[in-house]
Amino acid sequence: DGGITQSPKYLFRKEGQNVTLSCEQNLNHDAMYWYRQDPGQGLRLIYYSQIVNDFQKGDIAEGYSVSREKKESFPLTVTSAQKNPTAFYLCASNGGQGKTYQPQHFGDGTRLSIL
C-alpha cells in the first residue's frame, strides 16, 4: 500500500543533542512537508520541499534542518538550538509545485519529548 512512514513513533532528546526524524513516502510525490503540532494548536509549517535537492523554510524553521537527497525521503533534524522541541511532528506529501490543490497525505507522526 502507498503511504507515508514516519519513524520512530516516540523519540526522546537529551539536552544539547541533535535528533533526526525519518519520513519516507512511496506515493511518488514531488512535494514533502514537515509540520509541528503543539497541544491545542494547529499545524505549523517547519520546512517544505517541492523537488529533490531543494527546500524552503516554513513559518518556524529556526532550530531545525532538513535534506532532500531522494524523492522518497525528507528527514528532519531537531538541533540543540531548538529550545522547546517537545511536540508532535507530522510529515506530509502531495503532488508538488503548483499542485497545492491536491490534498496532502500525512504520516502517523513522531512524538518528541525532552529527557
Place this chain on the structure above:
Amino acid sequence: AQKVTQAQTEISVVEKEDVTLDCVYETRDTTYYLFWYKQPPSGELVFLIRRNSFDEQNEISGRYSWNFQKSTSSFNFTITASQVVDSAVYFCALSDLNTDKLIFGTGTRLQVFP
C-alpha cells in the same frame, strides 16, 4: 494575509446528536481550495474533502455534509447523527497557491459521548 479561523475549540455532544463545525477563512485570491481533515487519537490526519472556490455546491457523504458560502467566507462541516467514532480533532485548511502552502486553522476537538 491568508487565515483560517475555527472559533470552536472544543465541542461535546451525545451520540446521535447533529453537530456543526465552523470554519471561516480570509484570502484575497479568487482561486483557492478549502480542505477538511480529521485527526483521530492515533495522530495521523485523514483527508475528508476538498472544495474549490468556484464550486459552491454543498456536498453530502453519508452522515457528513459541507456547506460552502463565499458570501460569508465560510466552509462549515456538519455531522448528522454523531457516533463515538467521530470523536477527533477536525482541521479546516486553505490553500495558498502563491506559496504552495496549506494554511490550517487551530482545530476543533469533537467529543461524542455514548
